[in-house]
Amino acid sequence: MNTAFLTVYWRDMIRFRRFRPMLFSTLIQPILWMAFFGIGMSSNFDKFSQFAMLPPGIRSVDYLTFMAAGVIAMTTLFTSLFGGISLLFDKRWGIMKEMLASPMPRTHILWGISLSGVTKALIQATLIMIFGLLIGVEFFSGFTLARIIIAVLGIALFVTIFSLGFLFLSAGITMRLESMEGVQGIMTLLTMPLFFSSNALYPIESFPSWLRVISVVNPLTYLVKGIRYFAIGNDFFAMGTHYSYSLQEILTSLIVLIIFSAITYVFAWVTFRKAVVT
């Protein structure tokens, strides 16, 4: 088996470790979200939700726990969407030509870069979970050890598939563009609607119908669902809304994410096959 993609991965991880400011900001940013936005919002929201009618026998979840899943999802989205940008650096100041002129199949460039993006996303998700538990996020509460392991693996699976989807998209877009400004512009344009039309920070049940349509086609919604299912449970109450997930619903979410990633992979694959850099 040709393992050249591991070489591309190896090199990208060297850069990740060596580029201290980037490493630092990547790791610290999600924690800052939790610490400031999370605690700030929950100290307000939890006051209101006291007045909500709590159906009997259902576990009530505070806002910090509710949004922690959203922060994992958001961080994965940002990291993945901007993960392809290293390709632009390679194209303009780096070794893209060396890679394109080598006998290594071009898909290996894509896989190498994507795996390194997934690694970063998983490291971040782990950190958020650990930090979250420290500041009072009620993830895995009342779970047995076996169930915690399954939950962590489940979250990792969702994060990986979702992350790959956006890394492929990002790599494809980046390979087609020439300027840093262009890439950043497009990525920023994408993040805002994706993030705020999802269920990451608030329930989407009371959205107006047009916004609900967007949230239904938004992959982020499915990632958040998966994370909440594994981290909190299949039946809980948060922000005045009753959440209950069936296994089928979660499987469907996973399949939606797989389809999304497959589509973006084809897009990236076509782009890489045709790529010309001179």
Added chain:
Amino acid sequence: MKDAIIEVYGLFHSYGDFEAVKGITFNVYRGEIFSFLGPNGAGKSTTINVLTTLLPLQKGRVLVNGYDLRREKRKVRESIGIVFQDEVLDGDLTVWETLEFHGRIYGMPKKERRERIEEMLKLAELEKKVNERVKYLSGGMRRRLEISRGLMTRPDVLFLDEPTLGLDPQTRYRIWEYIRKVNKEGTTIFLTTHYMEEADLLSDRISIIDHGRIIISGTSEELKNSIGSDLIYLETKNSEKGKEVASSFKEVKNVKDSSRGLEISLQADGRRFLPKLIIALEKSGVDIESISLKKPTLDDVFLHYTGRELRDGGPEDRIKAIAMKRRRR
């Protein structure tokens, strides 16, 4: 008969409406140093980019090391090493990591790879810099690193696209020595350059290329002899009369107008002929503004066949090239 390692038939390449390479045919022989000499924008890099599979083959037929460029891209890629015109290095990797990365993406087994890295470090005289980040090396060291990287996989042909662009003269001489050494060890070298001295000193054979066409090919001697053993440039207001006078001598092979005045090519010893010519011109009333005698250089060859100077941009061009490289870092 010499064995051709690169065979190019009717190669054509255009960018939209602009025809960069207009149907060129040439061979490169195994073991030689072959140069493309021409000004910026002549089509040199386009040709190299097509031959190294970075650009698609639009029209024509190309065999590299016996492999068809259209159908056996992978085989071609395995047969060649490339040093690109602009710097293609990751400044944040160390020297060792740069070579290790290259060996791995070319699928070299670990043992062979490690051995070759040692050899390459020695060849490039970078043993002491092995754990240094590439961005802290000097320009000459980086170029040597790129050349040895190109050689690491023992390619049959090494492509060098403007290998000394923007380097200072001393570094340039070291790179030339290095290229010769590599060639002596058996690697065929295909070089592009717009520096006349570079083509002249290094190459076994040269093709002069301009506006996407090969103007003339041969050894440096053959090219120079093709325009005469000696050259006289004559500046005068009365060039018609001057032409007439010069043409009447049997020592004169050819007279034509050029941007440096009348170009008189000789088939005799110019030092003996020059006094005769001056006297004859005086007698016929041709007013001589300046006259010079010289051995032809590749510059003169280029001027003779294209009517233009090879050093078109001159120093300004060079500054631009250096500025460009700086910005990339």
